[in-house]
Amino acid sequence: MKTWLFNPFKFIAGNRALLLGIGVMLLSAIVCSLETIHLDGVLDVHKGREAPSYFYFIEPLIDWLCLVIPLYIFGKSFSVSAIRFIDVAGTSALARYPMFFVVLLCMLSPNLPTDEQKILNTIQTNPHVLMQLTVIGILVIPFIVWTVALMYNAYSLSANLKGPKAVWSFIASVVIAEILSKVIINSII
Secondary structure (H helix, E strand, O other), X not given: OHHHHHOHHHOOOHHXXXXXXXXXXXXXXXHHHHHXXXXXXXXXXXXXXXXXXXXXXXXXXXXXXXXXXXXXHHHHHHOOOOOOHXXXXXXXXXXXXXXHHHHHHHOOOOOOOOOHHHHHHHHHHOHHHHHHHHHHHHHHHHHHHHHHHHHHHHHHHHXXXXXXXXXXXXXXXXXXXXXXXXXXXXXXX
């Protein structure tokens, strides 16, 4: 059971992982579009800003691609094995499936105004809103950690890397991907 939760890539990789991962991303995008939830960064989720419906579908794809590209480049640079792009892309897509649970939890959060001052006013006049946001934030953390663990295991397995090279190149990839995805998504808005 532990392997299925944290390293399903030993059983599912390549095209199958890619199709399953994209399927979960599309399902997440549908829920996001109904609830104005944005997956606007590799590990980010926010609720409230209205956007055209297509935007909810491109956000997770941008996030995923922004991670796949640096992982593939670092994998090719540091691994002595032959790295297949489809394996990195597929396992990275499948590794994002806990983000669906994050989206479901975000459905429970209150709709807040988009203006910072109005948000502060809402929280000051309704203290239960802050408590609700805090509880949801705490509940989201394990799913984000689970996503990161899956992303690392996907990378380690598909690039056949272990040890410090795997850890540092993974961390660098996530940082690059987070920055890149934010820049691309914000430029599209």
